[in-house]
Amino acid sequence: MLFNSFSFMIFLCIVLVVSAILRKYNKGAELWFLVLASAYFYGQWNWTYLILIYITIVSDYILGLKYYKSENPLKFLYISLTVNLGILAVYKYLNFILNSANTLIQTAGFSYTIPGVELLLPVGISFYTFQSMSYIIDIHRGSLKPREKFVDYALFVSFFPQLVAGPIVRASEFFKQLDEKRHFSFDMAQTGVFLITMGLVKKVVFADNLALIVDPVFNAPEAANGWSTLIAVYAFAFQIYFDFSGYTDIAIGVAMLLGFQFPKNFNHPYVALSIQDFWRRWHMTLSRWLRDYLYISLGGNRNGAWKTQRNLFLTMFLGGLWHGASWNFAIWGVLHGVYLAIERKISQYQWMSWNLDIKPVKFLKWLLVFNLVCFAWIFFRAEDFDQSIQIITNLTNLANDFKLKNLYNTSAYLVIAFMVLHKVSNYYDFATRSGKMKSLEFIFWQTIFILMLILFGAKEAESFMYFQF
């Protein structure tokens, strides 16, 4: 069930009304209802794969309790990690591993091919697995007590607003909200509705229409020239931002209507002045997860410069693979790892820090960071390595297709896009101030958003990109 579909709107209305009624009489019943509603939401995609989520939920729920009560608890942590990573390995990475092995075998001159396995990739598997893993790791670290009530844990992993594409919520953040009396107010409802509408605009109006520029080039890159490729690469940077941040806005808005607060996932990433800054602004809950549960587990920056660089590199490589079972995602992660490592190395030199706060230097830094991020997106979007190389080859032919008019148009659109983005970042951070908007301002923006959805919305309900992860 897609957030940008009519059936989801009906589903949401029913969930809001029923949960409000149940909440009034019995909080436990409301939570069970939300668990069932989440199962129905996921089951609309595939009922069989619901079993997979419940294997994760039941095993981690039991293992969490066992860990806490046991005198030799480490084995329960290992079992949990094996189950979680095992499911992820089989359902997401098995064919990738087999294909890579086959390539190696054939490169070595053997004709044998290991047969592949036909498995459907479960929607949102990376998200709910990471969320569930963080629970058991937190118990192991002593920062969390296991939940006694199964319903609490089942809701934490399967809660429908964040089930398929995040934000990745920490167990402690979620359970705190369950333990305290949830707060409902007029302002929260206003913010929730506003975020849902804004998220729909980002997805249906911006992301889906940008796909019309991006898809023809990436579907047949050999037919595209340098300029159309350049425009498609920049357009994809915006498409993926609007797609994913739109999804997140809707998820946060829906959760808010049900009385839950989710962490922020985006903070105007394309105004970042360094790659590190970019990762503090892009998919913030994943960055936080990778830092807390992978980078720090690998040793973080505690064991000298070389090991810090290695840990950064490994974290980004695995972060890339987390997105999808393909070498292209790995390259995307590695590129960011390399960027971060170089950035870290450069920042150690004192002479590099002179005059960095003046506007022209800031502008150049922004330009470099934005273009490096866009370059990495090529590998993220392309279907395979050959296609990525074709896109890059097209870009190297820019000079052959050079026309002053093209340069003018591309620059003009980019400048306008960034001016709007900058304006929005500084003055209209809707997400944080929507609940405090006065009547006329709220009505004005809601009217504009609804009109945009009707007039400029893409006709077909397209799936969100991050659902595939």
Add this chain to the structure above:
Amino acid sequence: MFKFFINVKFWAPFVVVALFFLIMELLLRNGIWDKNIKPLSYLGHGVYRAKAIKAYGLDKPNWISVGNSIIDWGLDHKTLRTALKEKDIDYIRMSMGSSKFPAIQMVSDWSIENMDNLQGIIIGSSATSLGKYNMLTQYKIAWPFISSYDNQNYDYDVTNSPIEHLYQKLAFSVYFDDIKDYFINYKKHLKNYNRYTKPNKILNFNKKMNRNLCGYELANLTECIETANYLRKANKTIKNRLAEKEIKRRCPAKISKKKMAANRLSSPISDELIELYIQNWTKLFTSIAEKGLSVKFFVLPEHPLLKYTTKPIGMDQVMNQLLANISTLKNVEIYDLRELYEQHPSYEICELFNDGIHLSQTGKQIFTQEVLTSFE
């Protein structure tokens, strides 16, 4: 929480949006935007044609032509008008680019109802053009004739939801793209404003189709892919810009190879749709014939490029069945020009087509002559 949903803050935006659409609907239906419509847009075709015909006099035309750009660009309307005038026949062009069944039905029925001296209709269609249409595009083309929209007798292939379909029939929806284009390309519109309407030119339309497909190897998909690759590498127009753009678009190596590998060059259409197209067209011919009007149905030729790239499997079946159904109708004459090139062996196929869809100047002369001969 629920107080918000019954508060004016929640409902007001919906009310404002509803009022906006209501006001725009009233204004557009009263022609407030008609002077600014781009003539070559879908909407422009219908609106300017209706104006020109009304200015010319609805009681004058005896014969009209209907169909899409294949007949519209493929006929020398000026020559036809002049030649038929000598036979005391007043011929008027009502064919419009991208017209498919819904627009052809609306234009035909509207003309029968409003043109008192109408004696017959020239209908032109290729097998591919018999099916698959977008209703919004058809509403745009036939907007001035929409009073003849007849979903009681005809079963339109409406694939979208009833709400979306209702929205498509609103004036605002029909005019929206034109209004949007006006603001995006305002300089071009302002510059061309005075050239927007010339009734005489509209009726005596004769599009120049000076190019042809000779020099391009296009006998089958493999040749087309090779030609497309060659053109791509050349990275400039060799001879025929429109045709080269089309070849590159229709035969991109990756997609075409996938199609070839799947042994499925074109998508098949369902039996249900085949039946629906046959029924609709048969009903239209029958209805015109029953009203006492004559029909000359010209089955238009198609270049192989169209056949092996986009022509849906099943459309020839629709055409053959349709011809069988209407062949017995009184007042209906059929002129099957599908093998036009075999009937004129002195010409190569490539000489008869301007691009993969439309006839060239040579093709046009032959086709116009065929139409003239049918009146002898």
